[in-house]
Amino acid sequence: MARNVIFSLWSGPLPTISELHFRSTLHHMGPDTEYHLYLDTSPGYEGIVTEEFAWLEQDPRVQITRISVIDYLRSHGISLPDNPRHVLSTAFVRRWLRRWFLLVLRVQKLVNRVVPGNSSLSLLPHGVHDDPAFGITAGHGFSPWRQEEDLSYRADIFRALAPEFFPDANVLWLDLDIAVLEDLSWLEDREPLVYRWGTYPFGNNAVIYLPADRPDARQGLVGAMNTLGAARPWTLFSDTVCKDINMTILPVDEFDPPFTEGHELYEDYAGLLAPSASSPALAESLRSSLKMLHWHNSWRVVPPSDSAFGHILGHYRSVAGASTSD
Numbered sequence: 001m002a003r004n005v006i007f008s009l010w011s012g013p014l015p016t017i018s019e020l021h022f023r024s025t026l027h028h029m030g031p032d033t034e035y036h037l038y039l040d041t042s043p044g045y046e047g048i049v050t051e052e053f054a055w056l057e058q059d060p061r062v063q064i065t066r067i068s069v070i071d072y073l074r075s076h077g078i079s080l081p082d083n084p085r086h087v088l089s090t091a092f093v094r095r096w097l098r099r100w101f102l103l104v105l106r107v108q109k110l111v112n113r114v115v116p117g118n119s120s121l122s123l124l125p126h127g128v129h130d131d132p133a134f135g136i137t138a139g140h141g142f143s144p145w146r147q148e149e150d151l152s153y154r155a156d157i158f159r160a161l162a163p164e165f166f167p168d169a170n171v172l173w174l175d176l177d178i179a180v181l182e183d184l185s186w187l188e189d190r191e192p193l194v195y196r197w198g199t200y201p202f203g204n205n206a207v208i209y210l211p212a213d214r215p216d217a218r219q220g221l222v223g224a225m226n227t228l229g230a231a232r233p234w235t236l237f238s239d240t241v242c243k244d245i246n247m248t249i250l251p252v253d254e255f256d257p258p259f260t261e262g263h264e265l266y267e268d269y270a271g272l273l274a275p276s277a278s279s280p281a282l283a284e285s286l287r288s289s290l291k292m293l294h295w296h297n298s299w300r301v302v303p304p305s306d307s308a309f310g311h312i313l314g315h316y317r318s319v320a321g322a323s324t325s326d
Contacts, residue, residue, distance in 0.1 A: 027320050039066050202235075283312045
């Protein structure tokens with residue numbers, strides 16, 4: 001039987017709000033599962049286990065590995081410079097590049113009218129994509145976009161490549177803004193999966209499951225990333241790519257309330273983090289109805305104990321035991 005591995009990556013000091021991720025994941029992951037936390041050592045972005053998370057280093061289920069993400073990506077032919085300095089701001093450069101590519105797309109439409117049957121023809125350079133939800137975006141295949149400055153994009157690439165560290169394991173990538181609210185036994189015998197980003201035609205890469213018996217899916221994911229020159233979820237986990245590699249996109253409703261139409265937290269990120277008289281009931285409702293809870297960043301927020309988030313964290317503190325810093 002294949003072993004089970006959960007892995008994640010962080011650059012900089014571990015944020016206080018991620019305690020819920022660690023406590024809930026360790027509680028629900030099962031005794032035969034390993035948790036691998038990768039901390040970036042790239043200059044200026046060093047991952048740090050702060051004092052409040054010292055208990056993680058004492059947990060035998062947790063393996064902390066320090067890795068230069070820049071060097072790792074370079075080993076795969078993805079070149080990113082160290083701490084680049086530019087005369088023009090990245091926001092300015094991207095704004096003008098978007099305007100240029102919009103003109104390119106207009107030309108492309110004219111070409112498609114003149115040369116029918118060539119709808120797959122693209123005049124956009126490698127790595128640049130026109131997404132129905134986010135418009136013009138670019139990946140590492142188009143260096144002028146300066147993705148090297150975007151830590152989240154480094155993580156997008158890393159999560160697609162790093163399953164190679166565990167070739168004989170069932171691997172689950174989790175962002176640090178994911179709380180696990182149900183025992184992970186539901187993943188047994190599952191095909192590769194992500195969950196849908198709201199109603200968009202792509203999956204959310206905050207949760208990626210790749211079973212050991214589907215190496216073709218891992219290879220297909222990396223192959224698609226290289227072909228597209230991009231690793232953003234709206235590009236790499238599109239309906240088309242997921243269909244090509246036989247990856248399931250699960251419905252959003254058991255993972256992401258702010259993107260679930262009809263949920264009381266729909267489009268309301270603050271409702272999870274703010275104190276309220278209804279917080280205990282909301283916390284219980286979330287714990288009983290979700291497989292996982294994605295709270296979408298808020299890295300600098302420390303939710304109060306009387307918020308729904310605080311009540312959920314309090315539950316996992318009680319069942320997992322207090323940390324050495326409590």
